[in-house]
Amino acid sequence: MTHYMAELALTGQPVLVVGGGKVARRKLTGLLQTGARITVIAPQVCEAIKQLDQQEQIAWQMDHFSADLLDGQQPGQPHWRLVFAATGEAPLNRQIATLCAAKGLLCNSADGTTENGFHVPAMVRQGPITIGVATGGLSPALSRILKSRVEAALEPGWGGLVTLFGAMRDEVKRRLPQAQSRYTFWRQIALDAEAQQRFESTDNRNWFNKQLNAAEKGQEEH
Template identity: 30%
Template sequence: MPPFLQQADALPHLPLFLTVRGRACVLVGGGDATAPKFELLRRAGAAVRLVGADPTFAETAAGAEVLPGPLKAEHLAGACLVIDASGDDRTNERSAALARAAGVPLNVVDRPALCDFILPAILDRSPVVVAVSTGGAAPALAGLIRQELEALIPPGLGRLAALSGTLRDEIRRRIADPARRLAFWRRLYRDGATDRALALDLMDQVAAARPSVGSLTRIAVGPGGEQDLTLRQVAALRRADLLLVEDGVDPAVLDHARRDAPRRGPVRTPAEAAALRDDLGRGLQVVQLVAASVLQSTVMLAAE
């Protein structure tokens, strides 16, 4: 691990979404997990090579290339990944050895020590897909979290996301200012409009409206760090377009903010104050994080 990366910052896995449509994916079958793994690969559009599966299941695996077991090196030719759902220890070890030799990423069901990648619990609101992982330590917990999210994310969100994809070029053409584009997306998602005509009407309203005034929210973080945050403060962090972070603030507090929200240091110079006024004038939601022990105050815009 690089010396500049603290252990607390380390991720157990790199979160990503892999395109497998039309690509060969090897599924070593035989166990109870074979059917759900096959269905997952099928829905992702993979060209599935099913190796060593129960003949009864193999007959129902429409579209798969069915091959007899055990797994062989030639089965991995051109494959982008391997999933071993056999549930057999000896088969698992064989899959691991062959996959390593071929340089093909491997997942072994319920054997995290043999895995190059893991398959998270998935909430599907296509094209919105939420993946929840515990790093293989507690799959049941990941499943429970997914169930909680199902109640929070309505099925119609997928249709709204699909509509958004058709509007991206149009909104860039009609609304040049990034802050005003963000205001449009926020109103669209808040109102939940799934009709293109209504969305375009909303776009015209946002384009013609005067720029909204931004806000500056100051949060003093106590010695308890993120544990001292109120629900209102957490909500402000989640809405923030820009963070001003003073020295001494618990880094865990930043985990509650959007990852794409820029982070800056405290405002100390007239030029930095002018830049902040410009950000607020463009309608940005700014949150200033100050450690409770820090006595110095930042530039007060109201006094300008």
């Protein structure tokens, strides 16, 4: 079976993490960057999670897991957007995953259960760039090794270049109103960025503007 990889917009969305140990802490590392509203349910948590609760980055509910907790944070509220079964007990993780499947909730289980669930890829982040490496849950250890290789191959300036491209999108749309002209421009400037190794440059805005001026002039001539 082939898994479908996607980026989820979780800002302001309710996410549940069941567990308070090292596994739960690892899950929180990536979640904290998304702006999700994270609730941790566990009778006890490690010091790192306790500090996150004190800093109001998460909400720790000091309780044992029960099935009714999957119904939402308050009666009448929608189900959790995502659930992470990250306890140190494999049978409990499987139970949570099974209950989530019955309720149509997406669950990531630390023991690898995938029934109606999902895996979290090993991720390389650089600014707005996110590259995920996944093995369908078959070998998380190899995912981490491959992630290290990708990380080493990704030159440090690409994130800044992507940020610049994003900041200029409205300007490009204004100056190149024809969709085909914009498509050609973005494709060519991306190819030029790689060929000229612009990720090493500190003067990319001037370079970008020159490219855009030339594209605008070419559009007028046609």
